[in-house]
Amino acid sequence: MNLEQIQEFITNHPYLWSALVLVLIALAVNEALRTVKGHKPIPANEAVRLMNTEDAIVVDTRSAADFKKSHILNAKHVPMAGIEERAKEISKNTDRTIICYCGIGNVAPQAVAKLRKLGYTRAYALKGGINAWQGDGMPVTSK
Numbered sequence: 001m002n003l004e005q006i007q008e009f010i011t012n013h014p015y016l017w018s019a020l021v022l023v024l025i026a027l028a029v030n031e032a033l034r035t036v037k038g039h040k041p042i043p044a045n046e047a048v049r050l051m052n053t054e055d056a057i058v059v060d061t062r063s064a065a066d067f068k069k070s071h072i073l074n075a076k077h078v079p080m081a082g083i084e085e086r087a088k089e090i091s092k093n094t095d096r097t098i099i100c101y102c103g104i105g106n107v108a109p110q111a112v113a114k115l116r117k118l119g120y121t122r123a124y125a126l127k128g129g130i131n132a133w134q135g136d137g138m139p140v141t142s143k
Helices: 003-012 014-037 044-054 064-069 108-117 129-135
Strands: 057-060 098-101 123-125
Touching: 003 014, 044 098, 044 129, 098 108, 098 129, 108 123
Parallel strands: 057 098, 098 123
Antiparallel strands: none
């Protein structure tokens, strides 16, 4: 595409162009807020680093059936629905590093937000959930 075609598209389709611009702005604002609040999900390699260097606690927020099928080694199963009530089971130390994950990465950030409200300052979400974890070739277990 050249510049003239882009200008023609903008002129002929102002609603589509406006919608695209609004979506891009919304995405940028969302990412900026996540970064500022410290809620930006971490990739698998960063999660492994935290597990190895800081003995991070890994929390699976999926259903019991999904957890039984496969989960990250040594992960604790605390479903999203009970995360606030069971936070002390995860760790009594609110300074402990915690990595939450779900199936595709859309629920774990909510769990992290709830844990942070409870004072767990070093809680992180795994970017892309267990699907991304397995996609990166990381191991899982069913035991």
